[in-house]
Amino acid sequence: MSEGPASPRTEVKRLPARGRYDRETIDAILDEAFVCHVGFVIDGRPRVIPTTYARAGDTLYVHGSPASAMLRSLKRGVDCCVTVTLIDGLVLARSAFHHSVNYRCVVVYGTATEVRDPEQKMEAMRLLVEHIVPGRWDDTRWPTAKELTATTVLALDLNEASAKVRTGHPVDDDEDYALPHWAGILPLVTTAGEPERDTTGSPAGEPVVPDYVRRYRRP
């Protein structure tokens, strides 16, 4: 497991001290978040689309409709850039200039390949559901062969990934520490609210919220 960048474009050039190349850091960010922003080029122009993903080992999976312009582009093997960002807090410095944000982000470069084997697709679907709501897969009606056909699944290798992380308090200029402005961190936390049951169609299930929903939290 290398501690340095896997390729020149993977190297964090701005504020290199924030760069992280170990897979433990990268995996922890990928496992906590579940939305990525996928960048690709169409007609020479960039496009950035948010989507969910799942990770299994060295592979990132994304999925969607075969009609999706993003998936149709990526499955042709074009370069993509997948970025995952977690915002941990606002960093309030004494100077406006040194205001910042505490964040953890992962940038993955590569070319995706389509997962065509139905068993592998089913496993990717399971991973995608379980990554977002652990415990949910066994409490759903699983995909049919027709639904698998109606889903494009792409796999992206994580070998060209890097992370960038900012933590801690603001860093002001020496002479500014004497200023009277409050300075510090305002943490931001994403939590689950009250589950809202869908009562459409006289549902057969108990109105009891499953444990994995009631106690939902990201790792």
Add this chain to the structure above:
Amino acid sequence: MSEGPASPRTEVKRLPARGRYDRETIDAILDEAFVCHVGFVIDGRPRVIPTTYARAGDTLYVHGSPASAMLRSLKRGVDCCVTVTLIDGLVLARSAFHHSVNYRCVVVYGTATEVRDPEQKMEAMRLLVEHIVPGRWDDTRWPTAKELTATTVLALDLNEASAKVRTGHPVDDDEDYALPHWAGILPLVTTAGEPERDTTGSPAGEPVVPDYVRRYRRP
């Protein structure tokens, strides 16, 4: 104010019913979020970088170090795509296939222009601070001429923007509504935690947390 897409690439093609082209919807999303993902092309390859932004009228501002590869690329007037995403909740359907996410996202296409006038740059810096922490600007040491020089500010017009929004409960296949699985929405909410004061350098200020920090919430 047009209710249709401003250009072909701005049109939401997948699930067109989720497309929104009115500026009210677009502005509300841009004003609630404060992190965007900027996509651009370097050597023919896509790159996606998270950064903060602010909106004023028809203009989106991003800023950063003049050494930033992103800002150096964008200020040359290359095409970019700026995507802003808010995640509102997890949508748990009876079928794995119909699981979804409630989200609101804005995609802006265009070419950025550099803001060079010091007064305009100062105003953009104010907007960037005030967008993220309303009330903060007047409680900071403002940028010096040197700091303004050490900041690149770019402006992007919002005339080629669209939004995509999913709300509400899962939509399952008719025959699945009889299944016993709990279905519904698990709302996700981002809130501010306990402010952590930076006590570095024997700060002169009172340890009282300002109101705009203590009562922080996104619009």
